[in-house]
Amino acid sequence: MQDHPTPPGEPARGDDTPTNRTSDSLEWAAGAPRPEQHPSSDTTSQGPFTTCLKLPYSRYPRDPDIRVIQPTNWFDWVLRPWTAFRSEPEINPGEQLVVIDPDIHTIVTHEHLAQAHRDRVDLRNAKRSLKEKLGECDKIREHWQAAVNELSDLKSSKQIFMVDDAEITAKWKQLQYSIKNLTRAYLKATIPSKQLTAGQSELLESVNPLYQAFISTKGQVHLLFQSLVWMHIHRGIFSNPTVVWGRKIPAAINALFAAKNSMFYSCTLNTFTLLSIILVPEKEYHEWRAHTNEILQQCHGIDIETQTRLSHEMYSTISQFIPRVLLSYSTHVGIIQRSMAGIINKAIELAVIFNQSRCVYEVKMVAHGERFSPRTMEYNEEYNTPGVDLMISAGLIKYGNSKGEDYDQRLVLVKSLVCPFVADDGESLDEESSGSSCDEEMDEE
Numbered sequence: 301m302q303d304h305p306t307p308p309g310e311p312a313r314g315d316d317t318p319t320n321r322t323s324d325s326l327e328w329a330a331g332a333p334r335p336e337q338h339p340s341s342d343t344t345s346q347g348p349f350t351t352c353l354k355l356p357y358s359r360y361p362r363d364p365d366i367r368v369i370q371p372t373n374w375f376d377w378v379l380r381p382w383t384a385f386r387s388e389p390e391i392n393p394g395e396q397l398v399v400i401d402p403d404i405h406t407i408v409t410h411e412h413l414a415q416a417h418r419d420r421v422d423l424r425n426a427k428r429s430l431k432e433k434l435g436e437c438d439k440i441r442e443h444w445q446a447a448v449n450e451l452s453d454l455k456s457s458k459q460i461f462m463v464d465d466a467e468i469t470a471k472w473k474q475l476q477y478s479i480k481n482l483t484r485a486y487l488k489a490t491i492p493s494k495q496l497t498a499g500q501s502e503l504l505e506s507v508n509p510l511y512q513a514f515i516s517t518k519g520q521v522h523l524l525f526q527s528l529v530w531m532h533i534h535r536g537i538f539s540n541p542t543v544v545w546g547r548k549i550p551a552a553i554n555a556l557f558a559a560k561n562s563m564f565y566s567c568t569l570n571t572f573t574l575l576s577i578i579l580v581p582e583k584e585y586h587e588w589r590a591h592t593n594e595i596l597q598q599c600h601g602i603d604i605e606t607q608t609r610l611s612h613e614m615y616s617t618i619s620q621f622i623p624r625v626l627l628s629y630s631t632h633v634g635i636i637q638r639s640m641a642g643i644i645n646k647a648i649e650l651a652v653i654f655n656q657s658r659c660v661y662e663v664k665m666v667a668h669g670e671r672f673s674p675r676t677m678e679y680n681e682e683y684n685t686p687g688v689d690l691m692i693s694a695g696l697i698k699y700g701n702s703k704g705e706d707y708d709q710r711l712v713l714v715k716s717l718v719c720p721f722v723a724d725d726g727e728s729l730d731e732e733s734s735g736s737s738c739d740e741e742m743d744e745e
Contacts, residue, residue: 462702463657468650469696469713475646476693479529482639483522486622486632491515500620507531508668508690510721523692523719525621530665530694532617533647536610538663541651545596546603583704586658593655602648610648611641658704664695666716678715685720692717
């Protein structure tokens, strides 16, 4: 038998070297001519990897360094799992096997092919995800453009939040009547001073220093508690109307309003940071304030948690002065709670109008001992006294108009209702000019 030249990259073997190969190799066919081989000088780059090229058919002997390309027809794919046990793959007559030449061939392992397949799958998935995200982006862009167009239409039409003086006066009167009805129905009984605790006495004293005289005089008790209710809603709502949006609204807005409305600007870091807005003309400031509050009202709305909290605080403050006999009936308790919730809702409704209007509204509270002013105050009855002992209900004053003009002009929409202390039984104070009984007013509410 003719000697076999040693393939490149393998150790030389003699005549007695066995010709047995593994199942992946092929033997020379007996008597078949052997192709001439030209080993490459670069033997370090050669290895056990082989590849196949599809060339025209030619009869070549089997060689251990040559692998066979399996046919790719449908019959082969069906039978391949059942023929995997064959140790010697057959040569397709339509394929030519060529020895690997490192100078012109590139060896690719199965791991690289598998990784390339995974990369193609990942790329296809990424393209699909990108297409979906682009679709979502287009929808968001359409909504954004619609919002911009709507804002442009509002600016071009110059829509202004208009407030009618008669309407807001009527709402203020409704609030006054609700407070009066509540106090006349459940807070009209006299209270001995000895029955008051230290906390209750301190609370009533903050309302009026003459509280002991009022709560012990028949017909004037409910007047003191009307003043207490007004003080409560003024501190909780009217002094800071933006509270209706809850506690999540940035504190910078409240700080800005406080700094702008204060008489002296404090030299703090907050006022320095807001200096560019505080020093703007008054008309531009109120236009910005009204527009900002209108956006907050449309986007956020009234905070239900704050609304409920204010109702509970008012009930806990006022109910401690209601007689225990009335609180022992669930029917009375339900009526009282609904009445207080209605008062809070009316006050919040007015606060929303204050926020969105370009006018500046001031709730006129009158302190004990303040000199009577006929322009902003009125007595519930005719008295010849220059001083004020008790404020029964607060007044409402407006500065400017809805067009953002004439902020130096003041208009008293509702005067503060005040009274002096009367030492007698005070029956005249209890019978006011409304003419309707307490029970009828409570039913109407």
